[in-house]
Amino acid sequence: MKALHCLSYGEPPELRIVETVEPAPGPGEALIAVEAVGIGGFDAVLLGGRYQERPEPPFVPGRELAGRVLAVGEGGDPALIGMRVAAISFKGALAERAVARCDHCLATPPDMDPATAASILSAYATSLYALETCGRMTAGETVLVLGGAGTVGAAAIDIARGLGGRVVAAASTTEKLEFCRSRGAELAVDYGDPHWRRAMTERLGGGIDLVVDPVGGTLSEPAFRSLAPGGRHLVVGFAAGEIPRIPLNLPLLKRASIVGVDWGGFMQTEPAANRALLDRLRDLFDSGTLRPVQPTVHPLSALIPLLDGFRNRRIVGKPVIQPDFGTAASARSIGKQQCGAGHERD
Ligand SMILES: NC(=O)c1ccc[n+]([C@@H]2O[C@H](COP(=O)([O-])OP(=O)(O)OC[C@H]3O[C@@H](n4cnc5c(N)ncnc54)[C@H](OP(=O)(O)O)[C@@H]3O)[C@@H](O)[C@H]2O)c1
Structure with a gap:
């Protein structure tokens, strides 16, 4: 599968699309076909090397994603297979496939589009x-x-x-x-x-x-x-x-x-309480109580401008990347691309 790798931290970080091995879902994990990835201030801080955790490069950036569950590992919830979920992947989201703990997945309402799903969790x-x-x-x-x-x-x-x-x-x-x-x-x-x-x-x-x-x-x-x-x-x-x-x-x-x-x-140490929290969240979406903002949708090549926008406080609302590995791959190096991000104010 194709994935984005962070090769070194920086502003901008060095990023490259690579061909890599598809992750296998471990115990309690789900394998997800990624449809959209939410980008936030956290990604700008992490990839800039300014976060308290510094994963050893190369690593797959992005944590928040939406997609369809393809398989679950041992002990994972089989009911999730085939479902569309919003999920947090601590192993990286900007790839064709990602893994996340089943108990970190929220089955998304049927009428919620993948970009919105990637922006909410x-x-x-x-x-x-x-x-x-x-x-x-x-x-x-x-x-x-x-x-x-x-x-x-x-x-x-x-x-x-x-x-x-x-x-x-x-x-x-x-x-x-x-x-x-x-x-x-x-x-x-x-x-x-x-x-x-x-x-x-x-x-x-x-x-x-x-x-x-x-x-x-x-x-x-x-x-x-x-x-x-x-x-x-x-x-x-x-x-x-x-x-x-x-x-x-x-x-x-x-x-x-x-x-x-x-x-x-909380989600890591209190899984049962977190499950109850996610169920409550789903109820609030289903009842129409919550009205998430429609995110702006960008190609993979917009990642660097988006990170820059967060650093400079220019982002209003929530941007989401719909990874287009097929087309962006031809450029090879995301970090060297220049691409405006339409959601930013001047
Ligand atoms: N505790 C948790 O469980 C948890 C979960 C998620 C996120 N977080 C943390 O919450 C914080 C906000 O996350 P977020 O995703 O909401 O970030 P975000 O989308 O970038 O929003 C942060 C807001 O902070 C304001 N801000 C003020 N000074 C800033 C500066 N020097 N650089 C950037 N923004 C500045 C900006 O609004 P103005 O320009 O209007 O001031 C900006 O809209 C981060 O530190 C993140 O790590 C914590």
Whole structure:
């Protein structure tokens, strides 16, 4: 089969299409014919060599995929064979075939196209895990979503709205703020304004119950300070690159909590609870409660511009690659191709 290999880290990384051996599904794993691969800020950080884990090159990039299950390994769920799934592959997704643990697969609704399916799993499972499991969110609560036009942020807006919350989103540009409003945010705040917190609380007329924070940096402390008593600040990630330090007198004075959210750790160590989470997610999709954003779809040759777009905060919404190994293979080196990505703003 054909696969993309990362040969060395960098900005851009060195990438090449190779002919390689099809992976065999191990115990509890599914072999999946890949139809689409979601790309996110995580891929930009990992392939740039800036992530805490650094797989030894060569390796297959991409983690989030959609496709059809071809086979399962020993102990894997045979009911998955033939099904369309969204899945997380820790062994790499940008290949004609990929393997993922059966319990990391979500059977996708029949009317969901592969591109949308490849865009939902990580962001929606993380956001549902954050808000319901970690944050104990209830209907009527007010949720502030930082980085609301990012992958996790956009899903968190949808989940918070779907769970009956009042959603405030914060982002950095007019276009991103408009996107947040279109996703269901009642209020969208530009956190490039140094007085954004005051402007937000004045317009809201009250405090925040939950903060979904996939950004970190200088935004976390003012967001935490916006919490009402009993509030929960959900630490999801550090897209800004800087890990903030919150003085511990703040949780005491605010009677508010800082809660760590690690869906990756949860899915690996608590498979039964993760299965229940994925079933709940599927119910929310089936009932029409959630309305995932339509992703932008790109060929494999757009990977480098997409990674660049994430690094430079130009991406709005979620891009997905539909791997076209047959045609892209002629160019051999993805890294040397120049290809515009239509979804990026100038
Ligand atoms: N804990 C978990 O289980 C879990 C699961 C999935 C992802 N994550 C983490 O969550 C974070 C966000 O992931 P994502 O997929 O939502 O990323 P994303 O799509 O790139 O969105 C991140 C957002 O952060 C904002 N941002 C602020 N400063 C930035 C900077 N210097 N560089 C890039 N973005 C910046 C951008 O919005 P503005 O331009 O509007 O500020 C951007 O839209 C990552 O750290 C990821 O590793 C954690």
